[in-house]
């Protein structure tokens with residue numbers, strides 16, 4: 001599994017899982033450009049500071065990114081303890097805005113990896129809503145649609161991870177057929193990173209207590225990065241439009 005010769009952009013690169021993806025992608029031969037609102041804590045080949053909740057900041061970041069590259073990892077995200085408008089902007093609308101803004105710069109054979117979550121697993125229950133939102137083009141129009149179709153604060157994190165999975169399914173094949181660019185989601189279970197405590201607060205004691213016996217333990221960031229690097233690599237060239245659980249089996253226990 002090599003990323004030799006590839007240039008990869010990783011959002012959320014300054015912490016947690018994104019940082020582990022940066023580390024492993026570089027070890028695997030890639031030149032890695034990080035993108036985050038916070039300064040990086042590890043070595044990268046380039047870094048762009050930007051707020052992925054703000055379309056103007058994203059547009060400025062797009063100008064600062066390389067003219068062409070071979071992979072995009074959308075790992076930046078905020079937990080559901082943040083205001084639901086921010087969750088919508090960073091976890092969904094901003095991710096889409098960035099991805100659509102660079103799609104023409106991705107080389108044939110390139111790969112996009114979006115960070116969903118085990119908590120996005122109930123997307124079939126709201127499939128029609130998510131398909132409708134997936135067709136609403138642009139950041140501002142997306143915000144307007146969400147103002148008319150409000151999402152509860154308590155489940156906003158789940159809602160926008162579900163929406164991300166459905167957008168990925170709805171969009172992936174079109175880009176693969178047109179430009180040979182693949183796009184997939186990964187769905188981690190709980191992972192030891194700085195936002196794990198926020199997820200515990202967000203889900204509440206009952207859900208945490210019911211999930212605990214279903215899993216060995218939360219994962220580590222360096223257990224999430226290898227499947228992401230695989231999806232970025234040419235070894236995954238026939239994998240497109242999937243949502244890959246990386247959760248030590250947790251999702252399988254909900255069946």
Ligand SMILES: NC(=O)c1ccc[n+]([C@@H]2O[C@H](COP(=O)([O-])OP(=O)(O)OC[C@H]3O[C@@H](n4cnc5c(N)ncnc54)[C@H](O)[C@@H]3O)[C@@H](O)[C@H]2O)c1
Pocket residue numbers: 011012013014015016017018035036037038050051052053074075076077078079090115116117118187188189190191192193194195196199
């Ligand atoms: N940790 C978990 O248990 C877990 C589980 C499932 C999915 N995820 C998802 O994995 C991804 C990575 O999460 P993590 O656990 O590494 O979290 P983290 O908080 O360690 O890292 C998130 C990164 O995103 C950046 N970020 C947040 N808002 C931003 C903004 N507006 N503009 C630019 N950068 C911004 C942060 O600065 C940070 O560096 C997220 O999408 C998260 O939803 C995490």
